[in-house]
Structure formats: structure tokens, C-alpha cells
Amino acid sequence: MALRLNRAPARHDAPALPLDTILIGDCVAELEKLPSASVDLIFADPPYNLQLQGDLRRPDQSLVDAVDDAWDQFESFQAYDAFTRAWLMAVRRVLKPTGTMWVIGSYHNIFRVGAVLQDLGYWVLNDVVWRKTNPMPNFRGRRFTNAHETLIWAAKSADAKGYTFNYEALKAGNEDLQPRSDWLIPICSGGERLKGEDGKKVHPTQKPEALLARVLLSSSKPGDVVLDPFFGSGTTGAVAKRLGRHFIGVERDRDYAAAARARIDAVTPETAEAISAAPAKREAPRVAFATLVERGLVRPGAKVVDARRRYEATVRADGTLAFGTVIGSIHRIGALAQGAEACNGWSFWHVEAGDALTSIDAFRDAVRAEGL
Ligand SMILES: C[S@@+](CC[C@H](N)C(=O)[O-])C[C@H]1O[C@@H](n2cnc3c(N)ncnc32)[C@H](O)[C@@H]1O
Secondary structure (H helix, E strand, O other): OEEEOOOOOOOOOOOOOOOOEEEEOOHHHHHOOOOOOOEEEEEEOOOOOOOOOOOOEOOOOOEOOOOOOHHHOOOOHHHHHHHHHHHHHHHHHHEEEEEEEEEEEOOOOHHHHHHHHHHOOOEEEEEEEEEEOOOOOOOOOOOOOOOEEEEEEEEOOOOOOOOOOOHHHHHHOOOOOOOOOEEEEOOOOHHHOOEOOOOOEOOOOOOOHHHHHHHHHHHOOOOOEEEEOOOOOOHHHHHHHHOOOEEEEEEOOHHHHHHHHHHHHOOOOOOHHHHOOOOOHHHOOOOOHHHHHHOOOOOOOOEEEOOOOOOEEEEOOOOOEEEOOEEEOHHHHHHHHHOOOOOOHHHHOEEEEOOEEEEHHHHHHHHHHOOO
């Protein structure tokens, strides 16, 4: 059974896909109905198999609202591994060759999940630590406070090419520092936490929207299809709708699915301007170094140096560099000067402008800004 949401018609060119829909049922069975290689991104927050033994109480003996739901319980590690294998195979079939998959877990399950996904042929790109600013305290004082969860980000296979990673946008949004694999984000609380009329949590493991936003903004584009096989309260769908992505959710529990649908219906998408993909440098029009020389932005005979002025080469009229007796491209000469195998000459070489250095990449940006 499917709950179709009240949304604009789908823009994606895969008509058979139940876009922006919550499929109610077991994820392995539901995913069998979807076409192969049809989704761009998977976010999976499976049962963690927390193996809680008895009630968890605070020092004042009050009961902790722990995750003890039947859907999180498995008979044995073997049973959990078989379940993990089944859903990881099912989502891998529907993932496009250029797509990637995220799975989140804790120490209870993430190592098992990681081993199974590698066995199935996925290729791990990163493990990301979600460090919680406000973790639940450790009440018994017998272990470290469990203050993080781990996400594994994986490509469909080792030779997968062309997957989305919005590196430049992430870097620009991070004060021009490279985006790191440790994310500091609070757990879901306050107004974001869905509560029923009785004031109780609608779902015991609702993930923070900030976490999903970072996942979607880093590894998908507007218009992409994001599949979540363990939809729960619909955090993935809510964030996908807000950020202009399509979603497909699968959830076994009708009450959770209904709560997710109501939640997503209430979401207002951001404007197209606010979410449009920032152009990646790799996608920008190619500009040859020779073009900079032709246009007089870098003069033949000028010296180019690295950022620490350790190496120097001479610019030639044909757009090559001379380093001693060797002549070659900005990349080759950059690599040769450092004794490295490869070098991005655009970021390596600079020209002297007064006392300061200007990267040749800045001149390339200027040429692109002029429309070539
Ligand atoms: C960890 S929760 C996901 C929470 C969700 N990320 C959120 O933010 O609300 C896992 C969910 O998977 C559902 N579930 C468990 N086994 C399932 C299965 N085989 N097929 C579909 N849903 C399943 C559970 O009912 C539960 O809601």
C-alpha cells in the first residue's frame, strides 16, 4: 500500500518510480517492486539491535525512555546479519551506478553492517562521526558516555565514477575549509521532536533534520531521488522536500507512516534560488593556461612560484612553463618541482603582485567570469 503525498507532479525522468510516496510494508519486499538502478541516494537508519537487558534507570530510579521496541529486536547476531544482508542487497539493486548510500548506526551494529556492505561489493568512501552536543548521560558510570553515532558513506562499487559530492559548496559554506568527517550536531529535541496528543514521542529514534540536511546537501542535487528504507517519522522525506529532492520512503509501521505523511505535508520547500546547486569547479568551462597568457593576464617571461616561494618556473609564450631545462604543463612542472607524482598546477602556481602572491587560479576565475 502507498501513501501518496500532496505534491507537485514529479520532475524526474523515471516515470515508474513512486516519487514522494511512503510505501507501507517490509522494505525488502517493497523494494523488489522498484526498477533497478533508479535512485540517486539512499539514507538508511535501520534497527540498531540495541540488545537492552532489563529496564534502564537513572540514579533517582526514574525509568529512562530507552528504545525497547519490537522492531529493534533480533534473536541473535546471525539473524541481524541476515536481515542486514537482505536489505543492503535490495537497496543496492535500485541504486544507480553513480549513486551512493549512507547508513547510520551505533557500536551495537555499525561494525556488522560495515562488514556486510563490504562483502556485498559496496565501496566505503567515508565513515562520518556524528558527535552529539547533548548526548544522553551514562547513568551507571561504568562506561564512557556514548556521545556519537557513526555513518558509513559508500559507493555502489569500487570502480564507481561520477557520484555526487558537492565539495566546493561544502567548503565555501565552511569558511573555505575542507569539510571534515566529524559532524557536531545536537540530537533531535525541542520543537522539532514530534509528540503525540499525550505528549509522548511519536517515534523513539527520530533523527535531527540538521543531520539529514548535511547528508543531502553533500551527496545529492536538487531533483534527485532519495530512498529511505526505514522511514520512521519521515525525517528524510521532510528534509528532502524542503531541499527540493524527491523521496521514496518505506516503513513497516502504519502509525509511523501516517505521522511522517502529516509531517511532510506541512513542510514548505525552500525557494529554487536558495537550493540551486552551486557550480563545481570540475563542471566549469575549461580554460587553458595558454588563454591567460594570450590575454595578457600572465606575461611570457614572468616567474611563477608556489605559495611558500620554494620553487620557481618561467612562463613561456605558448602557455607552458620552463623549469631549468624541462618544459611542460603547469601540472607537470608543478609535480616535477616537488618530486611529486601529480600536482594541480592551478592551485600550486602563483604570480608576484607587489609583495603579495596571486594564484593563477584567480586569473582563470576572472576569464570564466568574463564568459570566456
Ligand atoms: C531507527 S528507525 C528510523 C527513524 C527515522 N530515521 C526517523 O528519523 O524517524 C527504524 C524504522 O524502521 C522501521 N522498520 C524496521 N524494520 C523494517 C523493515 N523490515 N521494513 C520497513 N521498515 C522497517 C521501524 O518501524 C522504524 O520506524
